[in-house]
Amino acid sequence: MLFWACSTNKPEGYRVSQALRENTYPFLAMIMLKDRRMTVVGRLEGLIQPDDLINQLTFIIDANQTYLVSERLEREERNQTQVLRQQQDEAYLASLRADQEKERKKREERERKRRKEEEVKQQKLAEERRRQNLQEEKERKLERLPPEPSPDDPESVKIIFKLPNDSRVERRFHFSQSLTVIHDFLFSLKESPEKFQIEANFPRRVLPCIPSEEWPNPPTLQEAGLSHTEVLFVQDLTDE
Numbered sequence: 098m099l100f101w102a103c104s105t106n107k108p109e110g111y112r113v114s115q116a117l118r119e120n121t122y123p124f125l126a127m128i129m130l131k132d133r134r135m136t137v138v139g140r141l142e143g144l145i146q147p148d149d150l151i152n153q154l155t156f157i158i159d160a161n162q163t164y165l166v167s168e169r170l171e172r173e174e175r176n177q178t179q180v181l182r183q184q185q186d187e188a189y190l191a192s193l194r195a196d197q198e199k200e201r202k203k204r205e206e207r208e209r210k211r212r213k214e215e216e217v218k219q220q221k222l223a224e225e226r227r228r229q230n231l232q233e234e235k236e237r238k239l240e241r242l243p244p245e246p247s248p249d250d251p252e253s254v255k256i257i258f259k260l261p262n263d264s265r266v267e268r269r270f271h272f273s274q275s276l277t278v279i280h281d282f283l284f285s286l287k288e289s290p291e292k293f294q295i296e297a298n299f300p301r302r303v304l305p306c307i308p309s310e311e312w313p314n315p316p317t318l319q320e321a322g323l324s325h326t327e328v329l330f331v332q333d334l335t336d337e
Contacts, residue, residue: 122142123144124141125140125150138161231291235286235287245268252272254318254324256327256328257327266288268282275315279318280307292334293333294306295330298328304321
């Protein structure tokens with residue numbers, strides 16, 4: 098129940114007085130929601146004793162109790178409906194967010210798989226290009242190899258190479274040729290590792306077959322101290 102009072106000398110009080118059209122003062126009107134509209138259900142004008150005021154107010158309330166109860170029930174029903182709708186909205190939003198989160202994770206998973214597949218594809222392409230470049234380099238090395246000396250050439254060196262896979266390869270070279278020729282020959286072989294070094298046993302040493310700071314120009318076979326017949330070992334350095 099809400100009580101509101103105002104003087105008719107005030108603009109707001111005057112407007113209410115014009116709407117209710119009372120005849121004398123003090124004036125008391127009881128207004129309630131009836132049939133879904135605000136309705137004046139009781140009017141008390143002039144001076145009145147407290148007991149009479151209470152009795153008349155009680156009478157008015159009792160007379161409109163049915164409407165009051167009905168309005169309370171409707172209001173509770175509206176509130177429950179509103180709460181239920183709010184709960185349904187919240188449940189829908191929660192479900193929507195869950196679905197969106199699932200879809201986001203699915204998109205991320207698809208994107209992750211796509212990137213992984215693309216990465217694997219690029220790795221395969223890179224490996225194919227590397228192998229192709231390696232094969233082309235082997236072919237170029239093979240084409241540039243000088244002819245093999247004849248067995249009766251006194252300046253020839255017979256070398257037996259022991260490869261990492263336990264196979265053996267034999268070829269003749271000339272004493273005047275650079276150790277780089279030995280390296281190029283081995284590099285051109287299909288069974289040779291991609292990266293390797295060549296070692297001699299007596300004395301045990303690594304032959305400087307590739308230009309370096311210490312050997313910018315690799316020595317010849319004769320300068321390296323090789324004899325007419327040699328056994329050299331190929332050490333795989335691919336994984337180092």
